Amino acid sequence: MKDRILKVSISEAERKGFRFTMGELAKQLGMSTKTLYGYYPSKExxxxxxxxxxxxxxxxxxxxxxxxxxxxxxxKLQKCLVLIPADFQFAQLKYLEELQRYYPKQWETLDLFIHEQWTGIFSLLDEGIATKKIRAFNKEIFIEVYIGGLYRLMEHGAKNRNMMSLQDAMQEMVDILMHGILEDNVHEEN
Known part of the structure; x- marks a missing residue:
């Protein structure tokens, strides 16, 4: 039953954001709110x-x-930098900002993950630098730019309801971070 509740909750979050009520969720599940609270004592x-x-x-x-x-x-590096959960994409940027604003403890969990999940990417960067496929650069600054970009996209997404999806925004940001803004022929001219 918990799996079913999670599945419907994810669907509600994708449809309405994190501000759905437990009553609305119970109705979607065809159960009483009391029964739902038996499985999850709080929305948090x-x-x-x-x-x-x-x-x-x-x-x-x-x-x-x-x-x-x-x-x-x-x-591998590009795919890791654009990773988003398939079933639960926090579908739109505005919902991430909503989580941050209305559910700070849950946001803190996600924020901590965003700041600490860099081991695999560091490994790829180190390998790329060692094999001269990637130029040496300050990885800490790269991560700060990435995280800052993500958070800025969230802020913008919350204000602009017609903003592109998180997946598309992340892909665009990673393309800029990895390839810069110069055309290939400009690199060759220098």
């Missing part, structure tokens, strides 16, 4: 489990990418 506990599920999915997908022998180093 339900959100904790939803976020843990998303984080675990991200970790699993990153491991799959890191061990995928069909991808080269640059492809």
């Amino acid at each position: 506990e339900l959100l904790n489990e939803m976020i843990d599920l998303a984080i675990n999915e991200l970790k699993k997908k990153e491991e799959e990418i890191l061990h995928d022998s069909t991808l080269n180093l640059v492809e």
Whole structure:
């Protein structure tokens, strides 16, 4: 039953954001609110489990990418930097900002993960630098730019309801971080 509740909760979050009520959720599930609270004593506990599920999915997908022998180093790096949970994409940027504003403890869990999940990417960067596929650079600044960009996209997404999806925004940001803004022929001219 908990799996079903999680699945419907994720669907509600994708449809309406994190501000759905337990009453609305119970109605979607065809159960009483009291029964729902028997499984999850608070909405915060339900959100904790939803976020843990998303984080675990991200970790699993990153491991799959890191061990995928069909991808080269640059492809692995790009895929890891754009990773978003498939079933629970925090579908729109405005919902991440909503989580931050209305559920600070749950946001703190996600924020901590965003700041600490860099081991696999550091490994790829170190390999790329060692094999001269990536130029040496300050990885800490790279991460700060990435995280700052993500958070700025969230702020912008919350204000602009027609903003592109998180997946598209992350892809664009990673493309700029990895390839810069110069055309290839400009690199060759210098």
